[in-house]
Amino acid sequence: MAFIATRGARAAAFTAAALGALTLTGCSSDEAEPAATGGDATTGAEAPAELTPVSVQLQWLTQAQFACYYAAADQGYYEDEGLDVTILPGAVDIVPIDVLTSGGADFAISWVPKVLGAIEQGAKVTDVAQIFERSGTTQVAFADSGITSAADLAGKAVGSWGYGNEWELIAGMQANGVTLADLPGGATVQQAFDMNAFIAGDIDAAQAMTYNEYAQVLETVNPETGELYTPEDLVVIDWNEEGTAMLQDAIWADSERLASDEDYAATTTKFIKGTIEGCIYAKDNPEAAADIVTAAGSTLGTSHQLWMTNEVNKLIFPSTAGVGHINEDQWEQTVSLALETVNPEGATIITADPPETAYSNEYVDAALEELKAEGVDVMGEDFTPIEVTLSEGGE
Structure with a gap:
């Protein structure tokens, strides 16, 4: 056709x-x-x-x-x-x-x-x-970041796209006792619709759809190994598992x-x-x-x-x-x-x-x-x- x-x-x-x-x-x-x-x-x-x-x-x-x-x-x-x-x-x-x-x-x-x-x-x-x-929305961090759950986002640079895409993230933080006031500057970091800032280290935990941005990381070469990043290099906070999926x-x-x-x-x-x-x-x-x-x-x-x-x-x-x-x-x-x-x-x-x-x-x-x-x-x-x-x- x-x-x-x-x-x-x-x-x-x-x-x-x-x-x-x-x-x-x-x-x-x-x-x-x-x-x-x-x-x-x-x-x-x-x-x-x-x-x-x-x-x-x-x-x-x-x-x-x-x-x-x-x-x-x-x-x-x-x-x-x-x-x-x-x-x-x-x-x-x-x-x-x-x-x-x-x-x-x-x-x-x-x-x-x-x-x-x-x-x-x-x-x-x-x-x-x-x-x-x-829900396909997650928050992704590197495995060596010290972040293993939504409760660990306090004090971290947390990325968000905004435009109404942030609600599961905010709900997940609130459910784990983390408010926006607990983040540096009292707010999330405005994240572009890519993972560049995350890979560069400017964002500690980045917003990522399972079907898109998460894959963008896995398609990127890890400079320490010369190979592509692997799932083992990352921690994924899944809002379905956290009970705040929308x-x-x-x-x-x-x-x-x-x-x-x-x-x-x-x-x-x-x-x-x-x-x-x-x-x-x-x-x-x-x-x-x-x-x-x-x-x-x-x-x-x-x-x-x-x-x-x-x-x-x-x-x-x-x-x-x-x-x-x-x-x-x-x-x-x-x-x-x-x-x-x-x-x-x-x-x-x-x-x-x-x-x-x-x-x-x-x-x-x-x-x-x-x-x-x-x-x-x-x-x-x-x-x-x-x-x-x-x-x-x-x-």
Whole structure:
């Protein structure tokens, strides 16, 4: 199939900085025609179905973090559902929920704690599928730093990206009796979206996603050995293990459209269904999924892209209730932490419980039921990660 470059629609606030988007109309390897509806009374030939255009705003750039969506498009899962999906890559200055609520996209991918604050400020959006069941956020330190847990972060230079990515870190420190006042200068260190400052020794404990920044360290040569750094050189503080993990990549939909537009509601289930199939494809075919993302425009190296695909699979599989189902206990933990975790300005993410419309399993469960009826394994209980060998620089 071909990936066709287009310009995604943006609301007025975004038109000046509109990004090139990828219009991804899924197709099979033999370029099969779209599913037919009805036939020609004269010739008996089936007429191609008209696909419903759908756009989704990603939280970040094109990379295997979003392998589910790119694989779903490439393998024709969206097209099988009658959808023509345009994937809009993100950037530092793009807030996915703002794009969604301004009409610039039909769906958006974003972390739950970030969106809870937006909902409290008036955004009418609903988490309709929780694609990542586990958090990929960690804090990484060198093994000789004296840091072995979140409690050891007191007095250390602790890196954070900010932009709403810091909440698990702050919650983890608070749970271990460490406040921002216990850090040098009374604050975290502003960290770039890389590990350069950490490797240079300017940051003692750096924020790192399992599928990205952690690998960046392992792709770097240790000057003391002349070989790449190894996991044994590092200490990883995992917020899943610390009990302060918050829900991350979710599919968000427009709450008012869900309530008033039957076609949009039906499209939501179809989009989720195709996406879940894309996730399953990436699980079963990580090398192919990594190649699909690379072909879609990612600039990451081959080994890094495969590492990312493999690590993202771990955040999704095995699933406890079906890929995308929003587990109530995890939702409640995220909300509880959002109510209790205090940022450097002394404010919490939210001040009251979110409305009932903040999440719904109605659409994802409908998609899961359809998939199960078709014999699709939506749990992935037999999932086994592959072994990925990283190369210097992720090449």
